[in-house]
Structures are given as C-alpha cells and as structure tokens.
Amino acid sequence: MRLLLVEDSARLRELLTESVHQVGWRVDAVATSAAAQLAIKAVSYDLALVDLGLPDSDGLDVIRVLRRDGFAAPILVVTARGSIEDRVAALDAGADDYLVKPFNHLELLARSRALLRRRVPHNIEPIVVGVLSYDPGSGVVMASGAPLSIAPRERSVLALLLRNAGLVTPKPSIEAILSESGEDISTNAVELAISRLRRRLAPFNLPIRIETIRGIGYLLREKRTDC
Numbered sequence: 001m002r003l004l005l006v007e008d009s010a011r012l013r014e015l016l017t018e019s020v021h022q023v024g025w026r027v028d029a030v031a032t033s034a035a036a037q038l039a040i041k042a043v044s045y046d047l048a049l050v051d052l053g054l055p056d057s058d059g060l061d062v063i064r065v066l067r068r069d070g071f072a073a074p075i076l077v078v079t080a081r082g083s084i085e086d087r088v089a090a091l092d093a094g095a096d097d098y099l100v101k102p103f104n105h106l107e108l109l110a111r112s113r114a115l116l117r118r119r120v121p122h123n124i125e126p127i128v129v130g131v132l133s134y135d136p137g138s139g140v141v142m143a144s145g146a147p148l149s150i151a152p153r154e155r156s157v158l159a160l161l162l163r164n165a166g167l168v169t170p171k172p173s174i175e176a177i178l179s180e181s182g183e184d185i186s187t188n189a190v191e192l193a194i195s196r197l198r199r200r201l202a203p204f205n206l207p208i209r210i211e212t213i214r215g216i217g218y219l220l221r222e223k224r225t226d227c
Contacts, residue, residue, distance in 0.1 A: 001025040001116065002139070004045040006036045006062060007078070008054050016049065016078075019105040026152075033057035037065060038176050042159045044136030045073050047112055052079040052090070060093045067094035074115035078108070129165040130208050130222045132201075134158065143204045150200055153178055157193045161210065161220040170217040194218055 003020055005027050007013045013029040020027040028043065030036050033056050039045075048066065052059030063075055074096040079086070082100040090098055096118075097111055126135045131144045134155075141148040141155060150158060156177045161169055174190045186192070198210055211219040 001046045002043065003027040003112070004036065004039055004043075004048040005029040006033070006048065006054065006059070007031065007051045009051075016105070016108070019109065023109060031055070033059075033062045033065070035176065035179075036062055037069070038173070040066060040069065040071050041163065042156045042177055043139075045071075047073055047115060048075045049078050049108075049112075050075055050095070052077060052081055052086070060089055063090065063093040063095055074118070076108075076111060076115060078103070127159065127162045129162050129220065131206055132162070132208050134162050143201065143206055146204075148200060148204075150197070154193050154196050154200070157190075158197055161197075161218060165220050168213050168217050168219050174217065 001024075003025055005013060005016055005020075007016065007029065008031045010031070013031070017027050017029050028039055028045075030039055031054075033054050036048075036050075048071070050059050050062055050066075054062065059077065059079065063077075066075065075094060077090045077095045077098045078101065079090075079098075080101045087098045096115055099108060099111060126133045126142075133142045134140075135142075136159065139152075139155065141150055141158065157174055160174065160177055171190055174193070178189050178193060194210060194212075201208070201210075207223045208220065209223055211221070213219055
C-alpha cells in the first residue's frame with residue numbers, strides 16, 4: 001500500500017510516517033497543496049491523508065482539486081477542526097472519512113484499513129512509451145517485457161518523464177518530485193537522478209533516450225530508426 005500524506009506540521013509528518021511504516025505501508029509526505037498535486041501526477045496512491053490547514057491552500061480546496069483531477073482513492077481528513085460544519089464540508093468536498101486532532105495513531109491506522117477495504121477497485125492503464133512501460137498501480141517498470149529495478153525516487157522521475165514523453169519536462173518539476181520524500185536534495189540531485197536512470201536503461205539497449213535540454217530540463221523520447 002502507498003499513501004499520500006498532506007500535512008504542514010513537520011513533526012506530525014514524521015510521526016505519521018513512522019506509524020505507517022510500522023505496518024509495512026509506504027508513504028509520501030508533502031507539506032503543501034502544490035506538492036500534493038504534483039505527487040498524484042507521478043504516483044498512484046491507495047489512500048490520501050489530508051490536513052485542512054495548509055500554508056498555500058485550504059484543505060477543502062485540495063480535496064476538490066484531487067477529485068477534479070481524477071484521484072479515485074479514499075481521502076481521510078486529519079485536522080484540528082472539529083465542528084459539524086467542517087465535517088460536512090469535507091465530506092461534501094469529496095473526503096471519505098474525518099479524524100479530529102489529537103488522535104491515537106492506532107485509530108488512524110484502523111480507519112485507514114477500513115477505507116482501504118471499502119475501496120472500489122479501478123484499473124489504471126500503464127504508461128507506455130515504445131518498449132518501456134510504467135504501471136502506476138503497482139509501481140513496476142518494464143523494459144522490453146522484463147521488470148526493471150529502480151529506486152523509488154528515480155522511479156518517480158521516470159514516471160514523470162514518461163507522462164511527458166515527447167515534451168520537455170522542466171528541471172523544477174523534477175526537483176519537486178525528488179523533494180516530496182521530505183529529504184533535503186543537493187544542488188545536483190536532478191542530474192544524479194537522470195544519470196542513474198540512464199545507467200539503469202543502458203544495458204537494455206532500448207530505442208528510447210533521455211535528452212538534456214540545456215537550461216530547461218529533460219526530454220524522453222523514442223530514438224528514430226529511419227535509415
């Protein structure tokens with residue numbers, strides 16, 4: 001299971017991430033609405049935990065945008081707002097459940113499991129560029145039919161490049177994907193991620209390349225085979 005946590009409190013992000021990891025789930029923790037929107041474009045999540053008090057947007061707007069953009073997984077609101085009006089507004093915006101802070105982490109996990117059990121399965125089409133494919137549901141990358149082992153951060157970058165195949169992906173967009181883990185990134189983090197991806201793809205001799213567009217970003221496209 002992979003969760004998206006949208007919470008501006010660094011301490012609470014840390015605590016909730018630790019709780020989720022203890023039950024064997026993966027979690028991507030972000031602090032803003034903008035980061036959440038970028039995350040769902042690159043990864044298929046099974047559940048989202050959303051705070052209502054975010055620095056760049058009200059959490060209700062975040063939920064509405066996620067639903068508008070096709071986010072079909074359950075959304076559990078985790079917030080200090082406890083009024084009936086707030087609960088109704090969140091549910092009407094598209095949330096599936098509501099948990100008021102402070103809460104016990106065991107209850108959070110129990111509510112998460114309940115939402116996951118009720119989730120209606122939906123098919124997510126793999127992203128395919130030539131002989132390279134990425135399945136957002138499972139996170140599996142296939143090269144010429146063979147599974148390709150790639151670290152999570154680089155895999156997220158590859159997913160973004162595949163989605164934008166044939167178009168230039170700006171460097172800031174890649175930086176945003178890399179920073180979603182909550183870790184500080186180095187000044188050359190993007191270059192390192194692209195270099196690792198190229199090394200992982202090279203042994204397969206795929207008719208696909210990642211081009212550097214200097215001063216702008218990177219372009220993934222199929223190599224021309226015209227004679």
